[in-house]
Amino acid sequence: NRHIIAAPFSPSLEIKSHLFAVSHDAKFVFSGGHWDWSLRVYSLLKSKMTSSLIHHTDIITCLTLDSTGYILVTGSRDTTCVIWNISLQDDHHLNNLNDQESNSFLTPDITLYGHTSEVTCICVSTELDLVVSGSLDGTCNIHTVEHGIYIRTLRPIGDRIVNLQLSNERHILIQTEKDDTHLFLYSINGSLIRTRRLEYKIVDMLLSDQHIVLAVNHVPLLQQTNDTTNKESTSLIAARIVIKDMFDMKTIQTIRLRTHINCLYFTKDFSHLLVGVKDGKLIVLTAEKKSLTKKCY
Known part of the structure; x- marks a missing residue:
């Protein structure tokens, strides 16, 4: 079945996949990029929005779910990242949430600071207890998931970071883009393993x-x-x-x-x-x- 969800996205933001996440039971869609700075939750069973939460002070530019489905992390133009807790209960209860209960289904837990410009990409691993975020300021910040403790900052070459990936084997891949595209492979300890300039976007x-x-x-x-x-x-x-x-x-x-x-x-x-x-x-x-x-x- 195909569902069409109409939402007022910010006209200044390109709509890409990193603005969306689907719950592990495939019953909810989380979305950012909205003009009113909100994080929205859509029920695929009801085909309607069930929650709209505003915690950031600017547009949400990226979001991701962890492997357990209980942690959602958002990045924003306000230069911060927020770790959200998802309260998954039994199916019957989730399908019959009222407006007040649906807002408590997703709650902000920790706000992460450290960037000086828009957050463009984010990865999370509860197994490694890591949140990794990239920004237009050219920095990649690493925090813990459980307590939000700052660990370190990676600074590839100063160009804006547009994408990053975190592997289960404790490696971080960073993509920077300005005049050229560069890839940087780091260990989670901050050691640079390999870098490569690419001639394509x-x-x-x-x-x-x-x-x-x-x-x-x-x-x-x-x-x-x-x-x-x-x-x-x-x-x-x-x-x-x-x-x-x-x-x-x-x-x-x-x-x-x-x-x-x-x-x-x-x-x-x-x-x-x-x-x-x-x-x-x-x-x-x-x-x-x-x-x-x-x-x-």
Whole structure:
């Protein structure tokens, strides 16, 4: 079934996947990016908004759920991150929440400080007790989940941080972007393991135990300014999924697609890679005989 949820998003913010999260039971959608600075909760069973909570003092720019489904972390233009507690109870109670109860379903717990500009990306791991956040100020801050204690700050090269990933094997992958795109691989102790400059823009990225997966939308140089050439070159726009070794960052495999990629997602056991594309389809890639095979839904 397809649900359409209308929401007043801020016109100054590009709507991307990092503004949304789905509860582990697939019954609720959490969303940020709203003009009134709110964090909103939508019930997929009722097809309506059940909660709207305002705790930040500016627009929420990113959010993520932890692996347990009980911790939600939001980042904002107000330069802070907030750790929220989710109270999951029995199904019958959740399906019959009144307005007052639905607001207590999600409660702010800890506010994290340290950035001087908009927070652009965030990762959380309750297993590692870490919250990792990146900002336009070029810093990556690390705090604990349980008490919000500041641990350290990573400063790659001063360019704005647009994406980051945290692996279960205690590695942090940071993407910076200005004139060029750079990847930086750190240990959680703050040691720089590897850096690599890329000649293409990254749409989204994932980090597994041994590999880096990059989504790249490529516009050919053949594209010109006149309308005729634009129409002809639109069909030539290529999207690629680039798989690199995590430690030496050398390309292992490249998968070419005929439509733009919007986002990437790994299943919990890393057995499948889900690729959301511009035409609304979901492409599922599976690892078979050391190569990835493609299915489209």
